[in-house]
Amino acid sequence: MPTATETTRRGPRGQAAVAVPGRQAARARRAQRARDWARRAPLLPALVFLVVVTQLPFVATVVISFTHWNALAPGNRGFAAFDNYVAVFADSAMRSSVVTTVLLTVTVVLVSLLLGLGLALLLDRSFRGRGIVRTLLITPFLVVPVASALLWKHALYNASYGLLNGALTWIWGLFGSHDPPQPDWMTNSPLAAVEVSLIWQWTPFMMLILLAGLQSRAADAIEAARMDGASAFDIFRYLTLPHLRRYLELAALLGTIYVVQNFDAVFTITSGGLGTANLPYTIYQTFYQAHDYGRASAQGVVVVLCSLVVATFALRTVSSLLREEVTR
Amino acid sequence: MNSAPLIRRRTGSLLGLAAWLCGIAFFLPVAWMVLTSFHSETDAATNPPSIVAGLSLHGYREFFGAGTGVSPWPPLINSLTASVVSTLLVLALAVPAAYALSIKPVRKWSDVMFFFLSTKMLPLVAGLLPVYLVAQNSGMLDSIWLLVILYTSMNLPIAVWMMRSFLSEVPGEIMEAASIDGAGLHTTLTRIVAPIAMPGIAATALISFIFSWNELLFARVLAGVVAGTAPVFLTGFVTSQGLFLAKLCAAATVISLPVLIAGFAAQDKLVQGLSLGAVK
Numbered sequence: 001m002p003t004a005t006e007t008t009r010r011g012p013r014g015q016a017a018v019a020v021p022g023r024q025a026a027r028a029r030r031a032q033r034a035r036d037w038a039r040r041a042p043l044l045p046a047l048v049f050l051v052v053v054t055q056l057p058f059v060a061t062v063v064i065s066f067t068h069w070n071a072l073a074p075g076n077r078g079f080a081a082f083d084n085y086v087a088v089f090a091d092s093a094m095r096s097s098v099v100t101t102v103l104l105t106v107t108v109v110l111v112s113l114l115l116g117l118g119l120a121l122l123l124d125r126s127f128r129g130r131g132i133v134r135t136l137l138i139t140p141f142l143v144v145p146v147a148s149a150l151l152w153k154h155a156l157y158n159a160s161y162g163l164l165n166g167a168l169t170w171i172w173g174l175f176g177s178h179d180p181p182q183p184d185w186m187t188n189s190p191l192a193a194v195e196v197s198l199i200w201q202w203t204p205f206m207m208l209i210l211l212a213g214l215q216s217r218a219a220d221a222i223e224a225a226r227m228d229g230a231s232a233f234d235i236f237r238y239l240t241l242p243h244l245r246r247y248l249e250l251a252a253l254l255g256t257i258y259v260v261q262n263f264d265a266v267f268t269i270t271s272g273g274l275g276t277a278n279l280p281y282t283i284y285q286t287f288y289q290a291h292d293y294g295r296a297s298a299q300g301v302v303v304v305l306c307s308l309v310v311a312t313f314a315l316r317t318v319s320s321l322l323r324e325e326v327t328r
Numbered sequence: 329m330n331s332a333p334l335i336r337r338r339t340g341s342l343l344g345l346a347a348w349l350c351g352i353a354f355f356l357p358v359a360w361m362v363l364t365s366f367h368s369e370t371d372a373a374t375n376p377p378s379i380v381a382g383l384s385l386h387g388y389r390e391f392f393g394a395g396t397g398v399s400p401w402p403p404l405i406n407s408l409t410a411s412v413v414s415t416l417l418v419l420a421l422a423v424p425a426a427y428a429l430s431i432k433p434v435r436k437w438s439d440v441m442f443f444f445l446s447t448k449m450l451p452l453v454a455g456l457l458p459v460y461l462v463a464q465n466s467g468m469l470d471s472i473w474l475l476v477i478l479y480t481s482m483n484l485p486i487a488v489w490m491m492r493s494f495l496s497e498v499p500g501e502i503m504e505a506a507s508i509d510g511a512g513l514h515t516t517l518t519r520i521v522a523p524i525a526m527p528g529i530a531a532t533a534l535i536s537f538i539f540s541w542n543e544l545l546f547a548r549v550l551a552g553v554v555a556g557t558a559p560v561f562l563t564g565f566v567t568s569q570g571l572f573l574a575k576l577c578a579a580a581t582v583i584s585l586p587v588l589i590a591g592f593a594a595q596d597k598l599v600q601g602l603s604l605g606a607v608k
Contacts, residue, residue, distance in 0.1 A: 039434050042424030046484060047440070049421055053481035054447045057455035057462075064457065119350055127344030135592060136351035139358050142591035146544050146559045147580035150566065151361050154573055161573070163360055166377035173376065200357065208599045250603060261451050263545045268563065280453045280545070287457055288549060300454035311449035315442055 058304065065297035072291045084298035094282060094299060098306070101260060101278040104191065108198045109255045113248065115199070116206025123207070124214045134211075141204040149268035152197040157269075159184040190274035194265050202259065206251045213247030214240070253314050260307070279303050365577035372574040387578030391565075400579070403561035406472050407583075410547075410557060411540040414479035418487045418536045419529060421480070426491030431498055431521065441492065444485040452482065456549060463550055472555040478546050483536040489604040490535070494528025495521070527597070534594050535601035538587050558583045 068080040088094050123134055140148070156163045165182045172180030186193045217240065225235050263280045270276040272285065283303065287296035363379070364372045365388070371381035393399045429437045459478065463469045498521055506516050547557040565579050566572060591598055 036435075039428060039432050041428070043428035043434060043440065046421040046425035046488060047443075050444065050447055050481055050484055053477060054450065054455060057458035058450065060458035060461075061454055119347075122343060122347040122350065125340070125343060127340070127347060129348065133347050133351035135595070136355040138591065138595065138598070139355050139588070142538075142588045143358060143361075143584045144542050144559060144562075144580070144587060146542075146562055147361075147584050148357075150562065150576060151357060151580055154566070154576060155360060155364055156357060161373040161375050163357075163377055166375045170376040200354065204354070205602060209603050212599050212603065254602070254604070257449060261453070263453070264559075267544070280451060283451075283453045283456070284545065284549070287460075293457055293461075296457055300451075300457070303451050304454045307449055307451060311446055314449065315446065 061297045061300050061304075064293055065301050067294050069293040070291055071293060080294055084294045085302070087295055088298045088302055093277070094302075096275060097277045097279050097282040100191065100276060104195060104198075104262070104266075104276075104278055105256060105259045107195050108202060108259050109252055111195075112199045112202040112206050112255065113252055115203045116251070117210055117244075117248075119203065119207045120210035120214055123211055137207060138204040140200050141202070141208075143201070145201065145264040146268055148201055149197060149265045152193070152200075153186065153269045157185040157193055159186075186270060187274070190270045190276045194269050194276050197269060198259065198262065198265055202255055206255060209251040209254075210244065210247055213244045217243050256310070256314065260310075361577045362581055364574055365581045367574050369571035369574045372577070373571050384574075387574035387576075388582070390575040391578045391582060400558075400561060400582070403556050403558045404583075406475075406551075406555055407541055407558040409472050410475045410479055411537050414476045414483065414540050415533050415536040417476065417480040418483045419533060421484055422487035422491050422532065423525070423529065425488050426495050427521075429488070430492045430495040431503065441489065444488045447481075448485040453545065456546070459546075460550060470551050470554050472551065475543075475547060475551055475555065475557070478550075479536075479540040479543060482543070483539055486539075486601075486604060487532045487536055490532045490601060491525070491528055493604065494525055494531075498524050528600075530594070531597040531601040534590055534597050537590065541587055 065084055066080055066082075068078050068083065119137060123130060123137070143151070154162070159165060159182060162185070164185060165180075168180045168182065172178075222235055222239055225239060230238075261280055262278065263284065266272055266276055266278050266281045267284075272278075272281040277285070279299075283296055283299045286292050286299055290296075366383045366385070367378070367381050368384045368386050371378045371384075372387075374381075390396075391400055428434055429440060434440065459474075460469070463471075463474050468474045502520055503516060506520055511519070542559065543557070544559045544563075547555075547560050548563070551557065552560065562579055562583055565576050
């Protein structure tokens with residue numbers, strides 16, 4: 001594709017512009033510029049819209065982060081220099097929410113990636129009712145996230161009438177016991193409770209991408225390997241896994257983008273309590289409950305700087321995907 | 329020696345069985361949600377669970393405002409407005425942009441692509457406060473149009489990536505041949521680009537609709553009362569007194585229904601969309 005662009009851009013007129021000086025050259029340059037703008041024109045609305053709606057607010061966030069500004073104490077507004085940043089880094093709640101965010105994201109993405117891989121491998125074979133099983137498996141992803149969080153909190157985890165403890169009562173009852181264990185899931189392991197509900201939601205997503213990857217394998221290479229007596233494990237290790245690599249990377253990248261920003265599950269299931277407050281929730285709280293605009297903005301800036309580090313790494317991964325596409 | 333195919337067939341059906349069990353396990357919470365939504369409040373909150381209790385429409389009647397008189401229609405309509413209008417805006421902005429990035433690419437088109445994607449990696453929450461302040465000062469707080477704008481910006485980067493990937497399938501030779509034959513821009517677009525782009529547009533619209541319909545944080549902070557959307561309405565369904573599980577499950581089922589229907593109807597589009605069009 002780049003070669004096609006080059007040839008159109010350095011068309012016969014462009015070369016003439018170099019050879020013939022004077023008015024003709026100027027006219028050619030103007031024409032070239034007009035053509036360039038005609039090319040750019042369809043791109044501009046989207047670009048301008050995105051800069052205005054996503055980049056300008058961030059600039060404002062940076063400015064506000066250097067001010068004292070609490071909506072509950074409007075008299076005290078003024079330049080704060082680095083006060084808000086000092087407060088953010090001194091805040092143990094902020095530090096622990098960074099750890100929580102990393103733990104939550106890594107656990108959810110890794111576990112759902114592995115489960116998704118297992119399920120994709122199961123679904124890649126033909127068996128009776130495969131279409132139905134695929135539909136059953138993607139259902140969790142199609143439940144509205146806040147509905148799913150409420151479902152897990154009240155209908156499944158609830159210690160007195162949730163399905164989990166209900167099932168324990170039922171199973172223990174089968175063996176004649178009237179004293180089943182009834183753990184309070186959300187209090188005993190709050191972070192795991194959030195993670196399980198998110199893994200349930202994101203596994204189908206991973207599975208769908210990996211399944212598409214599996215189905216784009218070259219069937220003849222696998223058939224040839226099988227003819228040559230390669231074991232199923234060898235085929236997986238040396239043929240399937242290398243092929244799946246870019247799909248695994250893509251699934252992990254996209255999963256990370258979404259899970260890092262998760263708000264619904266943390267907000268609904270534990271309300272950020274018991275060490276489950278992640279960064280989006282912490283900023284939400286500083287802004288919405290403490291009304292400390294300066295501090296919330298400083299937190300936002302710190303989060304953005306952290307995610308830039310992650311994003312640079314992630315973008316490098318994607319750029320390899322893009323390059324593959326170009327050379328294809 | 330004769331037993332080898334038999335063993336293979338047996339492990340084959342065992343793996344099929346395993347797939348079925350996994351499918352049922354993942355579906356179980358949703359099945360439980362739907363079943364509970366048709367139970368009475370007392371049957372919904374028993375331990376052990378009452379699976380074969382009498383069915384009742386009580387939860388749904390409550391959701392549609394039988395007990396409290398609060399109608400769910402305004403939030404549902406708000407959600408529909410925000411999702412549909414922002415999806416249309418996303419398409420109106422993303423399709424031309426994708427055209428400029430694939431069919432007649434601008435210089436440094438891949439840099440532009442990365443700019444689009446990088447805006448998606450900045451946490452939305454970091455820009456929440458300025459948006460809130462601007463909305464407050466311009467009187468747009470609690471307005472559905474503010475959500476429309478924000479949802480458009482939220483889905484635009486993904487949409488550009490998806491549409492570009494679909495449009496880059498349009499073969500350049502055919503475009504050239506068409507222009508040599510004297511086909512104008514209009515003919516080229518409607519006869520060559522559109523048929524290839526239509527499935528991509530459908531996938532992009534589906535993803536954009538789902539993400540807008542699901543969004544909670546912005547809707548909660550910026551549009552709590554008049555312009556409250558369905559997810560915000562749903563969080564208000566949990567009460568501290570009395571039983572509410574059947575009602576909650578009914579509400580969750582109704583609100584998830586549009587996404588469930590759209591997702592089931594277009595499973596393949598969903599895969600393409602979620603992978604930014606990288607997987608076809």
